[in-house]
Amino acid sequence: xxxxxxxxxxxxxxxxxxxxxxxxxxxxxxxxxxxxxxxxxxxxxxxxxxxxxxxxxxxxxxxxxxxxxxxxxxxxxxxxxxxxxxxxxxxxxxxxxxxxxxxxxxxxxxxxxxxxxxxxxxxxxxxxxxxxxxxxxxxxxxxxxxxxxxxxxxxxxxxxxxx
Numbered sequence: 001x002x003x004x005x006x007x008x009x010x011x012x013x014x015x016x017x018x019x020x021x022x023x024x025x026x027x028x029x030x031x032x033x034x035x036x037x038x039x040x041x042x043x044x045x046x047x048x049x050x051x052x053x054x055x056x057x058x059x060x061x062x063x064x065x066x067x068x069x070x071x072x073x074x075x076x077x078x079x080x081x082x083x084x085x086x087x088x089x090x091x092x093x094x095x096x097x098x099x100x101x102x103x104x105x106x107x108x109x110x111x112x113x114x115x116x117x118x119x120x121x122x123x124x125x126x127x128x129x130x131x132x133x134x135x136x137x138x139x140x141x142x143x144x145x146x147x148x149x150x151x152x153x154x155x156x157x158x159x160x161x162x163x
Contacts (some may be wrong), residue, residue, distance in 0.1 A: 045086060050120075056125040058091045058097030061142060064117045075113040075148070079138060081105065083121055088135040089122040092155055100133065100157030107151040111141075118142040123153075131156050 034062055052059040068079035092100055113119055120142040126134040137151040 041070050048083075056091065057101070058087060060087055060121045062121060064113050064115055064119065066115060069115050073115050074137075075117070076117075077107075077109060080109065080149045081107055081151075083119075084137045084149065084153055085137060087123045088137045088151060088153035089117045089123050089155060091125055091135050092128070092133040094157075097158055100155035100163045102153065103132070103156050104154040105151060109149050111146050111148045112138075113141055119148070126152075131158060133157070136152055 015093055028077050047065055050058065050093050051061055062083065064075045068076055070076045084105060085102055088105075089100055089102065094110055118141070120140045121137065122140075123137045128134070133155045135153045135155070137149075137153060138147060139149040139151070140147050
């Protein structure tokens with residue numbers, strides 16, 4: 001039974017010849033100078049517009065694209081988790097140091113966003129101790145202010161030496 005299910009999943013995920021050709025032509029541009037981009041970074045981050053950055057605060061807007069919706073046309077919960085991870089990590093990032101690593105993430109899904117909804121995503125630092133940081137990320141529909149998700153995100157990263 002388990003093997004049959006795995007075969008069904010494998011068949012579902014296989015690309016047609018036409019889809020394979022389309023994927024092979026994708027151009028992925030670096031989003032960090034000196035680093036090769038990954039397909040994941042381009043897929044998740046494409047379309048995010050940073051509106052405001054202050055110490056301990058980041059605000060972004062994002063229009064829900066078809067590639068991140070589920071079969072019902074709603075923003076996929078996995079896409080919300082990726083947005084919480086990326087924007088929560090951005091608020092604690094320090095240029096010149098490696099990205100922090102997610103240690104824990106908790107997301108409350110409070111509503112849904114539809115295809116082409118414009119979202120406002122804000123993140124702020126809740127606190128820091130040593131290499132650990134805690135952030136909160138709010139995902140809202142920009143036009144109505146409706147809260148779609150609230151994420152709490154804990155990260156760990158190296159800090160600059162005080163020597």
